[in-house]
Amino acid sequence: MSPTPASDGPLLEFWFEFASTYSYLAAMRVEDAAEREGVALRFRPFLLGPLFREFGWNDSPFNVYPVKGRYMWRDMERRCARYGLPFARPEIFPQNGLAAARLACAAEAEPWLPAFVRAVYRANFAEGRDISVESTLEAALASAGADAGWLARSSDDAAKRRLRESTDEAARRGLFGAPSFLVGDELFWGDDRLEDALAFATRSRG
């Protein structure tokens, strides 16, 4: 994974929220998919909460609208089976992904970031673990081959500021859910638009 685009190549921005179910699907496959298409990839952690509050939601829309939630959990089972991903519905939803998101902001330029992100998603949606606690993040860092010292970085002012700025940027650029993909100003929403986003990036290579 290259966190910055080749100077002449298209860039796919992958915007994700650690509490988001469909972001799990995309996080587990986006690196391989971008590499296959020769598209540079940038991981963009952000928070959905502030965006949802603008809609008047103080919770996940899947909890605000239970009929949508029931469907989503079944759809996740099916999609995970289709992708060959493990899945176990977490007892708590949505989980608090704040510390994980700050850590991902701190590590935005690190080569192990995608592996860390996948480890956090597995902890949330396959392993029934609480992603807000230090031991889970430590294990995710370890599985990504990163130094445990990174954990402290999640509470740095710089990481906190970076996450706030990214969340503001998400709202400014028209995001309203996760996962989202941006190729320049072109927005694609949902795991099931990953292929479209990559095709758009490939065409924009010209």
Added chain:
Amino acid sequence: MSPTPASDGPLLEFWFEFASTYSYLAAMRVEDAAEREGVALRFRPFLLGPLFREFGWNDSPFNVYPVKGRYMWRDMERRCARYGLPFARPEIFPQNGLAAARLACAAEAEPWLPAFVRAVYRANFAEGRDISVESTLEAALASAGADAGWLARSSDDAAKRRLRESTDEAARRGLFGAPSFLVGDELFWGDDRLEDALAFATRSRG
């Protein structure tokens, strides 16, 4: 198109609302797709309004949440281009599809129903026509090879009752948007789940 399943075959129910943008995408391709997979198909017109009101929405969610609306119109352009479908953003959204839906309920067993449905969707999303007026519905009937006399059936008590019952049934069976597909009790939401619904139907053939 067979409106009823072969006795030993799976049935795909296609639930649609004439005002719904993504239902247009599905309506234009569902008949060919089901035929290709050997899956019997039933067209199920219903109204989204009563379901949305349960969510506290008195308008399309794409109007209630403008940031979602902006995205949807761009996504529709892209999706129509991908499918080779004509598209022109209607001046009025959502349109009033009540009469068209009642007519479709009256004609549920008619072989020309799918062609009529497609003609109404083209009028709405490609031709900039008002689908609530008689002349549009007359033209749609004519293009489907149906007798103009069917127009009067849209105001029959039987058609009105059938549409109310279908809308109640949609809510009871867990629908919350359109298009939706049902294979037995298995629900799939969105044009981009048509292929999954057909695959599920094919597997359930055993």
